Amino acid sequence: MKKENHSMKGNIARLTTFLFVIILLLTITPLAQAANPSQPKLIVLIVVDQLRADYLTRFADLFENDGFRRFWNEGAVFTNAHFPYVPTYTGPGHAAIGSGTTPSVNGIVGNEWYNRSTGKEIYCVYDSIVSPLGTTTDAGRMSPRNFIGSTFGDQLRLATNFRAKVIGIAMKDRAAILPAGRTANAAYWFDAATGAIVSSTYYMEKLPEYIVEFNRRHIPDSYIGKEWRKLLPESAYERTAPDSGLGEGLFPGDNRSTFPHLITKLAGNKAYNAFLTSPFANEFTIELAKKVIEEEKLGMRGVTDLLTVSFSSNDYVGHTFGPYSQEVEDITLRLDRQLAGFFHYLDKKFGKGEVLLVLTADHGVAPNPEYASSHGLDAERLVRKSFEESVVARVKEILDIGENVIQAFSNESVYLNYDLIHKLHLKGEAVENAVARAAMEQPGIHAAYTRTQLLRGEVAGDIGKHVLEGFHPRRSGDVIIVTEPFTFFSYGATGTTHGAPYSYDTHVPLLFFGKGIKNGIFTTPSSPTDIAPTLCEILQIEFPAASSGHVLMPPLR
Structure with missing residues (x-):
């Protein structure tokens, strides 16, 4: 009897140990499979609309240490990055950055193009078969359906059996939608008529409650009545043209081309254009980015996630005032400080070095023809x-x-x-x-x-x-x-535009820092189309379909 009891106790002990091991394996195996310590928890792809490469050298001594300079101090900087195609517009730029392909393949040949079958122009992300979310206007009838192929985000979703989350945000719809890709979990953009963050039924049946709550705060309205004043003393702006320089346009609503600029609410479907043409909309974009990270638990689920963030306001300001204006200098300096705050948030949230950041632009911009011609250039x-x-x-x-x-x-x-x-x-x-x-x-x-x-x-x-x-x-x-x-087709008598094959439109920043990146400055020819294949190489996943970009080997650890 004692022998049977001893044998029974031994069996029970072995069974208990076995069950404990099974439970332990069930608990830790999914985490072990999903969390690769060599890979970033989160990738943040930042596009600054119309950020010319020379802005980061012209204003470098006015930057703070933890904004743009952080890429020079800790990351990989490619100083010779050019888009290899025309037209250099917002839609094609964001599609190329996300996919590593050019318009010849991805089909985004402009912000709009002529559709022979309908006899009308078609907007690059317009989709008549989806319904708007967060608005009743056509601002919500958008999707990536016109994009051909796949993006880095699409490949990340496929490689993780759709466990990875991919979300795009921007003030412009095309800037939120195109870099994220066709399988993205969500894209959120701004309705300039209502001041709300919106989306479409391409992504979901209804807006998440946290976006609804974010809209209830009416953050853009809190800027109405505020003035956009210069960040630094007058001496800091001596490197740019005088305020109210040649060819500069008028700030929306206040009909001024000089500082300060009053943020007002306008009539019709451009009610928030003054807000959009200011650094305050970049602050708002960062607040939205943080909200999405927190609520979606991006980078906190044991799998690498992707957030694409495009800062649209630099483009609105650049079109109105031109690349040698004090307004462009000021919004660039302010974005430097805003990015520093965002980077500190990411460090605190995930740990320093656990997030991979990439920063580029979708195109540059031409000088105002009046400014260029006054200095002897044919414009x-x-x-x-x-x-x-x-x-x-x-x-x-x-x-x-x-x-x-x-x-x-x-x-x-x-x-x-x-x-x-x-x-x-x-x-x-x-x-x-x-x-x-x-x-x-x-x-x-x-x-x-x-x-x-x-x-x-x-x-x-x-x-x-x-x-x-x-x-x-x-x-x-x-x-x-x-x-x-220096010559372009213009609808008005002031301001400027982009779209040409010349360096002022094609030359943009290409910057990396964070997980998997080593420090260095590289002058080798490169392109924003190299971003997608490089990120795929870092994560060891398949490249986007028809990607023509190259893996930027030097910055990879």
């Missing part, structure tokens, strides 16, 4: 309507016809009327050549490339290669026009 504002009318008339003369074979002008592209060309028994290539010739005869035009040339790959020089990388056979026009340097 001009081209009137789009006059150019189009001249080209139409000249094409009729060249082809000796009375009808207009041009269907539309869009994105510095000319779309031909195929049905009419067929009816008139004209050859498509001959019509393309006539349009290109007519365009080249107009002032301010550097080059014109035809569809036939581009499909054959018959382009010469760096500019021709940029045009080819921006040409999508189904979405692009039949003749692509490139203006001379």
